[in-house]
Amino acid sequence: MADMKESKGFQWTVLTLMGFCLALLIALHISAPTNTTSKAPKAVLKLPNEVAKLPASKENLKPAQMDKNPKLLSVNDLTTAFNKIGYHLKDVREGESSVPRLFLASLPHDLATLTQTEERKALFFKALLPLILKTNEEILAERARILRLRHRLNLGLDIIAQDQIWLKATFERYKVRGQKFDQLLQKVDIVPPSLALAQAAEESGWGTSRFVREGNALFGQWTFNQNDDGIVPAQRGDDQTHRIKAFDSIKDSLRAYVHNLNTHAAYKALRAKRAFMRTTRQPIQGSLLAMALDKYSERGEQYIISLKAIMDKNNLPLYDTVTLSDKMMLASAEPSI
Template sequence: MLRFFVNNIDLDMAEVHQSKGFQYGVLSLLGIGFLTVCLSQFFNPVNTESMAPQSVLPLPKSKTVSKAGIDALEGSTDLVGKGRFSASDLDSRFKQIGYDLDPVLEGDVEVPRVFVRYLPYDLSRMTETEERKSIFFRTLLPLVLKVNEEIVENRKRVWRLRHRQTMGMVLQAKDRVWLDAIFARYKVKGRSFDRLLDKMDVVPASLALAQAAEESGWGTSRFAREGNALFGQWTFNPDDDGIVPTGRGEGKTHRIRSFDDLAGSLRAYVRNLNTHPAYAKLRGMRKQMRQNHEDFSGYKLALTLDKYSERGEEYITSIHAIMDANQLQRFDGATLDDTTIELPTSKPLI
């Protein structure tokens, strides 16, 4: 190899005549360099496989969880699928961040932003009724408040766009597209802002929690466990995900609509109350409360839900009983906390 390398060097390149001693010195240096490269490859070969870059920053001792969700907890799986957690796992995490219902009921603290995707897989196995109810309410309350928070933000945007349009200002294309989608979502014809704002409004936490408890058997129903369906909403749309009820009558085609997570179920429930003709009385009472600058009362709004169930007035009585027994009316003034929550990273939380 070295002889081949030497024989291919043009000693008279560019017709520059140099001394033979200088030429041999250059060749010697080239030969030494070539041998050095060969030996280094032999004793320390190059790794031709790709390697992941190493971290150049130390890992933090704690993890900040703000406006996030507890989607999965390590070591908590069930027969339905991985990524779900047990009631004891979730309860211990709630205790770590000091999340308890009593201070919230007293109005002393705000609700932490912990948005859980699924109910615990073993909720129905809990023998202590009060503990099961506590897990159920602590899981759903932040989600209810989050859905209402989204509606409030959308209302603010509608008011801003309405004002701009009233002032004769041209709306941006993205705002026009957004408005078209909002009018369609809330089934408002004629682009009436008044009708849209009557429909686009919040549902008090007490009402949402009480109905979720009633409709899902406190989160233990098959539909809640398998499809995150908290409110037993029917669907006839073949494009919707759904669960066929056991014992569905011959010739019936309805299914119980299922959702990817609990938040999806809550959003569908609120939209149902805000758009279905059967709940026009609820929207009318809520509008009156807003006009009178009253705090929204889930207890009063429940009086309008005689068409929500075939049980009629009996259903309303059941909803009121759940509210009374668990002091749910006091959650109507609850708000989400914007502060950061510090949690240890011994187990992944998000």
């Protein structure tokens, strides 16, 4: 009997201890609940309010560095900066001033709040024009180097190892097999500002689309690569797997867009038109190149009509001949954008 009493006493002690532990766990869960929210996949970008505003002089900062300056770029910030340096589209179009070397990392987060259509469009063009000209400047520098190296090889002269490595990498990057210089030069060439501005406006809703705000995606480029950062379109079908490719900056988006036009098989006709203009010493006109973009959008010919309407209505061909300022902006004088 004594053994049974001791056994029951032990059982009651264990049950009491277990009950106390259970009550303690419940209390802890209530005071500090476990996070059961599914984590987004690695490819999904941070929300807009987590994207930082970068100074123009630090356009190449990495995302980890961006977190140190979390303030977003606003319309007022950008307007103030442009006015401070006297950047006006009318002066640029009329040849009275060049385009400042002011390179933005992102568009204003509140661009859609501008109720005046012309004001919003002007700010959009002013923000992108320096970046487009800078991208073309870089491409022309590449093109000049290719021409110089081809000339040396044609003369039977050697080229240094550094140039050999760079040339091999350039052929690979532009998807040209063998040392076919004519084919490479057809790909390494500019995209006229009028065309880039029109497509950016059409694809991004004049800089107000969700893809621009969340991922600096100006041109709506698709990606099927799971290693790319990307945004799932709201209207994507259940049987589709593509995402809109996202970028650390609008400059990266612009570079990817130009490289796409310069390498994708769908735009071979555009490159042929451009090469003809180049060899016949004609100006490279965006309105003519747009005629070869029927494969850029599912809208086909209607897409081309939309682009040409944007170009005509906004006098975009006038920007095909403008240039960047020779003056480099001093870091101390640059507005914080």
